[in-house]
Amino acid sequence: MPSSSPGPPPPADGLPSVVRRHLGALAHSLAHPSHPPTPLLAGASRRWQRLAPYVVVTLLTVLFVPVTFQLLTSDYQVGRGPAALLALAQAGPLLMLAHRPLQAWWIVFCADVVGALVLLTPVTQSPTLVPVPPFPHELPWPWPPPVILGHLFVLLALGLRETRRTLLAVWLTTGTAGLLLYLIAPERDAGGVVLLPVLGAAVLVITAALRERGEAQRRLVEQETISETERAGRTLLEERTRIARELHDVVAHHMSVITVQADSAPYRISGLPEQAREEFGSIAASARESLTEMRRLLSVLRSDGTEGERAPQPGLDRIQQLVEATVRSGLPVELSMGTDVPGSTEDGLPQAVDLSAYRIVQEALANVVRHAPGARTRVSVTAAGSHLTVLVVNDRAQRPGSPLEATGTGHGLVGMRERVRLTGGTLDTGPLPDGGFRVAARLPLSAPVVPSASLASEDP
Known part of the structure; x- marks a missing residue:
């Protein structure tokens, strides 16, 4: 079979067509x-x-x-x-x-x-x-x-x-x-016939050179800004990696030790009453839950949130478990959930609002345990119209002695405000005349969905 030879090259444009094109x-x-x-x-x-x-x-x-x-x-x-x-x-x-x-x-x-x-x-x-x-x-x-x-x-x-x-x-x-x-x-x-093109060419060359120099400087500044942004991003990633490594090496290790000790205590110590066995079981369950939360946080810090987005986040359906765990620690807590409160995001509750409500209650109860041990606490979650109201009120501390933490960093309240701001709601916190404390959050039920990884990275 004879090989097909390539066709003749297309004719090149002639001088008239080039001139017309230009x-x-x-x-x-x-x-x-x-x-x-x-x-x-x-x-x-x-x-x-x-x-x-x-x-x-x-x-x-x-x-x-x-x-x-x-x-x-x-x-x-x-x-x-x-x-x-x-x-x-x-x-x-x-x-x-x-x-x-x-x-x-x-x-x-x-x-x-x-x-x-x-x-x-x-x-x-x-x-x-x-x-x-x-x-x-x-x-x-x-x-x-x-x-x-x-x-x-x-x-x-x-x-x-x-x-x-x-x-x-x-x-x-x-x-x-x-x-x-x-x-x-x-x-x-005819002096002007020659003078204008000569002077015009000089002006155009000078101004074009100045403009190109300005554009080169502008591109250089933009490149320096991009480099500075990339450098700041690398520094942030390195810092997040370092924090993740320290959390894994220090905190996770101690939490694992607590879990193992709490699980093995009933076998290592003979004659423990049933109430003590339940207490050790509760400690082990809380430690395992903390480890799960920490693993999720570590995945966010190490992989820029990709793993955290796939991990399930707690919401209003787990507030009952949170309150029960707090009661087992010795804090009297009463929970009131409105009948019109959506139970999950499938019922129309935005994920950001669902997670924020849980974290606000979690941080408020943690503050009561640290600063007012034994105080009677009331948790209320209600839905009215287009807003979800989360209310946590505690009385003054009932146990004698000093609280677990005399002073706080304030990071918990800052985290609450950031969560409420992300959902477009309002937060009201402050002491009560009788020595207690009040945390009230009003979250819109139609708030835009915020990626859970960004909220998880702000966990208190």
């Missing part, structure tokens, strides 16, 4: 600005910097309009009416340089071309009605000095905003127009 690209760049009509220096931090471009263009307009009018009427022998119109058309668009420089260039360019043609037209002065020849041949044409200066300011604004293709198109269009006008009246002084 001319089309240049024409498109002249008709479409490369930036939105946002003011120059709009992102500056200080107000005077944002206002500076407007002040500059206003001063330029105020200066160039009367100068152009005076030059056209006195030196170029243009009537006052046409001179006023030309002055406004050639210098008025300078007000647009701060936000629309390309559109301003179009108006100025067309006005300059029209003005050059008007200068060649003989004028008639009354009352003699004798035609007066145009301006003297020694005066620059087609671009008078104010036109050249105003055009340079336009090119300056373009160089700070537009792309290289647009700048090249503007420069070529201006130079071509000057050459064509010179061909109309070659006897005139």
Whole structure:
């Protein structure tokens, strides 16, 4: 079977098609600005910097309009009416340089071309009605000095905003127009025909270099900011890993020892009463539950929350178990659950609210055990309308002696406030006149779901 030979290569574009393509690209760049009509220096931090471009263009307009009018009427022998119109058309668009420089260039360019043609037209002065020849041949044409200066300011604004293709198109269009006008009246002084392209090229090159330097500095600052953010992220991950390692090596070890000792106590100590055996069993169960919670926290710290998101989180359905464990520790607690309280997230309770309610009750009961041992405590969870109310109130400590902790760090209350803030609710905490303490949280049942891993990482 003969092998198939590849087909002939496609014909290369000829010179006319290449020229047409490039001319089309240049024409498109002249008709479409490369930036939105946002003011120059709009992102500056200080107000005077944002206002500076407007002040500059206003001063330029105020200066160039009367100068152009005076030059056209006195030196170029243009009537006052046409001179006023030309002055406004050639210098008025300078007000647009701060936000629309390309559109301003179009108006100025067309006005300059029209003005050059008007200068060649003989004028008639009354009352003699004798035609007066145009301006003297020694005066620059087609671009008078104010036109050249105003055009340079336009090119300056373009160089700070537009792309290289647009700048090249503007420069070529201006130079071509000057050459064509010179061909109309070659006897005139053609100094402006050469001077404007030369000065314009210098202005465009300088401004383009300054703009590219500014963009390079901006990209460098952005890269430094990204590097600093990545460095801070690495530091955070390293710190989280170190905390996870310390929790695993120290706290988890001791909790495991407590679990083993509590489980083996009934076998190592003979003659234990049944109540003591139940107490050791309760200690072992609490220790195992703490280990489970710690493993979940360690997974969040080590894997950036991916494992924690898959792990089940406690909610209102486990508050009864939490209260029973607290009662077994010797704290008299009464629980009141409203009949209209959703039992799980499947019944419409947001996961963030479900977890936050459990953690608030857990932290409040832990604070009572630490700071008011033996105090009578009441836990109430009710739903009214679109909000869930969690209330934990304890009396003054009933057991004689000092509390387990005389002072606290306040991290528990801070954690409660953060949880309530994440759900969009409110928290009210404070001491009572009789020496007790009150924790009241109001959580919206329509709160947005917050990833459980972010809440688990804030566990008290």
